[in-house]
Structure formats: C-alpha cells, structure tokens
Amino acid sequence: MSHAVVVGVDGSAQSAAAAEWAAYQAYRNGRALRLVHVGAQPEFSVEAADPAELLPRPVLALRDQIVTVLPGLKVSCEHVPGSPADALVAAGEREGLLVLGSRGIGGLAGLLLGSVALRVAAHAACPVVLVGTGTDGQGGVNGDVVVGVDSSRPCAELLAFAFERAAERGAVLRALESREFPTGRYVTAAPVDPPEITSALAAAAQVRLQDTLAPWRKKFPEVRVEAEVTGWPAGKALVEASRSASLVVVGRRSPRIRSAAPGLGAVAHAVLHHTHGPVAVVPHD
Incomplete structure (x- = not known):
C-alpha cells in the first residue's frame, strides 16, 4: 500500500x-x-x-x-x-x-x-x-494483537486488519469471542446436568470460532493464533486483554442506509474509554 x-x-x-x-x-x-x-x-x-x-x-x-x-x-x-x-x-x-x-x-x-x-x-x-x-x-510491538470476533457475522475487513498487524509485528493474534451461556435448568429428554450442557455449548462455540479463523490462518500461516470463547461481556474481555496487548482491534459497522449517521457500538465505546493500550477501530459493512 x-x-x-x-x-x-x-x-x-x-x-x-x-x-x-x-x-x-x-x-x-x-x-x-x-x-x-x-x-x-x-x-x-x-x-x-x-x-x-x-x-x-x-x-x-x-x-x-x-x-x-x-x-x-x-x-x-x-x-x-x-x-x-x-x-x-x-x-x-x-x-x-x-x-x-x-x-x-x-x-x-x-x-x-x-x-x-x-x-x-x-x-x-x-x-x-x-x-x-x-x-x-x-x-508498540511488544504484546499480542487482540481482535474481537463474532463468528455469527464474521467481518473480513476486521480480520484482515488484525492478521496484517500481527504478521508485521511477529505477534500472536488472540481472537476473542464473547458468548453468553444460560446457567438455569434445561428440559431435555436425556438426564444431562446443566454444567454438561453449558460445556457442550461452549465447545460448539469454540468450533465455530476456529472455523471462522481457518481461511485467515491459511492466508497468514506465519501468524500464531489463539482462539478463545469467553463468557465475559465483549467490552470487558477486550479491555482486560488490552493490559498485555500491543493493539486491540474492534469493528465499527457502517450504516446500511446512506442517510444514516455513523456511530460506534457499545463494545467499541467500552474499549475506547477503558483500554490500557492502543485501539484500532475498523469500519466495515
């Protein structure tokens, strides 16, 4: 470029x-x-x-x-x-x-x-x-590059920016996804305890996150990737990760309607106000 x-x-x-x-x-x-x-x-x-x-x-x-x-x-x-x-x-x-x-x-x-x-x-x-x-x-080359990911709506612009920054720094890329898992009782046909169901849901979320990152691992084979699904709110997880990160990468969705005013989402707001290090805000569709 x-x-x-x-x-x-x-x-x-x-x-x-x-x-x-x-x-x-x-x-x-x-x-x-x-x-x-x-x-x-x-x-x-x-x-x-x-x-x-x-x-x-x-x-x-x-x-x-x-x-x-x-x-x-x-x-x-x-x-x-x-x-x-x-x-x-x-x-x-x-x-x-x-x-x-x-x-x-x-x-x-x-x-x-x-x-x-x-x-x-x-x-x-x-x-x-x-x-x-x-x-x-x-x-700011010391530390991981951390990116917040939503595997249900993966964003190419966000992941490209994060992988590029990790590659040029020789840094580990930490991909964090926040998922809320229900803690109440489940009605099932089989005698399965709630902790087992929660564990299965977390494992399935981890697989989806790994699948989302797979094409980018192939494109950037030199980047070591750590994928983590957390039960913490996304903003809190990224702020905590920023303590040891060289860069935290968050997305900002562009308005679909031309007349709509652009804005920062709740996660980006939380990270920008409480981060312990540099933050990149990447616009995307």
Missing part, C-alpha cells in the same frame, strides 16, 4: 506517542508518514512563504526527532485550518490509516474520551488507531 500513515499532532505528549506509533507503522510498511496539525489559521502567517511558520515549535521538533530516529522514513508535516474532527476524517479518507493521541491539548483536547476522537472514530472511512502515552517503544 502506497498511501501515507496520517497522524494528528498538536505538540502534546499524547500526540507525540501517537506519532511514534505511526512512524514505526509507516516504517514497517514502507509507507510515508504525514504529520497533520489542525487549527485556526494564524493571522500573522496567512501569507507565509514557509509552511513551517504555521506549525508550533513542538510539532517541528517532533518531526525532526522522527527523521533522526528513522532516517529512511519519508516524513511530511503540514498545518490544516478548520475543524479538527472534519479535517482529520478527510485526511484519513485520502490516505487509508489515521492515528491519534488518546488525549491532547488545544484543538485535540481530551481525545480518548472527548467528542473529537469519538467523532473521528465514528465517521472515518479508514481504520483509526488511538494511542496513549503508555505505549512502549518501537511503536
């Missing part, structure tokens, strides 16, 4: 962490890195000959640091006037991958829990990755 990896920057520590994650992502994929600073057009520099005059010094320092650490990486840096959410969504639509800090200052304040991040994650046509300051060095 030749598109650049786009990252929103504002001079904060959080956006610097996002830029580091994005830089190593771009470097691993042989793509360029595009740093985008969004905000009002400074009056004193409307006619600036040098675009760098529109950028805060911390943003320029961040660009220079990335170029020093990854000298082979092509890096561009620009100021874009306008609404942060709208400008970032537009940039992501052009490029194909958008990375944001979990919390920022100025125009990107409170990203993880604020309206800007939620709007971008809900509206962007490309995957959006939210990164916090706790991410380890090298762009």
Whole structure:
C-alpha cells in the first residue's frame, strides 16, 4: 500500500506517542508518514512563504526527532485550518490509516474520551488507531494483537486488519469471542446436568470460532493464533486483554442506509474509554 500513515499532532505528549506509533507503522510498511496539525489559521502567517511558520515549535521538533530516529522514513508535516474532527476524517479518507493521541491539548483536547476522537472514530472511512502515552517503544510491538470476533457475522475487513498487524509485528493474534451461556435448568429428554450442557455449548462455540479463523490462518500461516470463547461481556474481555496487548482491534459497522449517521457500538465505546493500550477501530459493512 502506497498511501501515507496520517497522524494528528498538536505538540502534546499524547500526540507525540501517537506519532511514534505511526512512524514505526509507516516504517514497517514502507509507507510515508504525514504529520497533520489542525487549527485556526494564524493571522500573522496567512501569507507565509514557509509552511513551517504555521506549525508550533513542538510539532517541528517532533518531526525532526522522527527523521533522526528513522532516517529512511519519508516524513511530511503540514498545518490544516478548520475543524479538527472534519479535517482529520478527510485526511484519513485520502490516505487509508489515521492515528491519534488518546488525549491532547488545544484543538485535540481530551481525545480518548472527548467528542473529537469519538467523532473521528465514528465517521472515518479508514481504520483509526488511538494511542496513549503508555505505549512502549518501537511503536508498540511488544504484546499480542487482540481482535474481537463474532463468528455469527464474521467481518473480513476486521480480520484482515488484525492478521496484517500481527504478521508485521511477529505477534500472536488472540481472537476473542464473547458468548453468553444460560446457567438455569434445561428440559431435555436425556438426564444431562446443566454444567454438561453449558460445556457442550461452549465447545460448539469454540468450533465455530476456529472455523471462522481457518481461511485467515491459511492466508497468514506465519501468524500464531489463539482462539478463545469467553463468557465475559465483549467490552470487558477486550479491555482486560488490552493490559498485555500491543493493539486491540474492534469493528465499527457502517450504516446500511446512506442517510444514516455513523456511530460506534457499545463494545467499541467500552474499549475506547477503558483500554490500557492502543485501539484500532475498523469500519466495515
């Protein structure tokens, strides 16, 4: 893929962490890195000959640091006037991958829990990755890639993104599916205790999950996959898994009706608000 990896920057520590994650992502994929600073057009520099005059010094320092650490990486840096959410969504639509800090200052304040991040994650046509300051060095390569799966409605875009990230990192892919198993008494023709029925239902769910992952195992034979069916709610299971993950991948279903407004589901909301590491929100049909 030749598109650049786009990252929103504002001079904060959080956006610097996002830029580091994005830089190593771009470097691993042989793509360029595009740093985008969004905000009002400074009056004193409307006619600036040098675009760098529109950028805060911390943003320029961040660009220079990335170029020093990854000298082979092509890096561009620009100021874009306008609404942060709208400008970032537009940039992501052009490029194909958008990375944001979990919390920022100025125009990107409170990203993880604020309206800007939620709007971008809900509206962007490309995957959006939210990164916090706790991410380890090298762009978060230590730990598993975790993906939430629904084997009753498997999503090709979601699984492709998760397997690709695991392959490029050499990481284990943990596929988690949440299933609620009844705990009450069952009326059956045979004398079967409830625990045995619950165990059989869990085993059947595990088989369905393995069948869902089978084509992707063949496509990515280098990726070691761990499949798990849990009785926990999906959001809780993914948040807990994020403690040791390099990336958690969740889906966002696109509206089937063009006039309908995009939105994040309950699981994505829970993970974004409580995660312990980077989260990728992948739009899909």
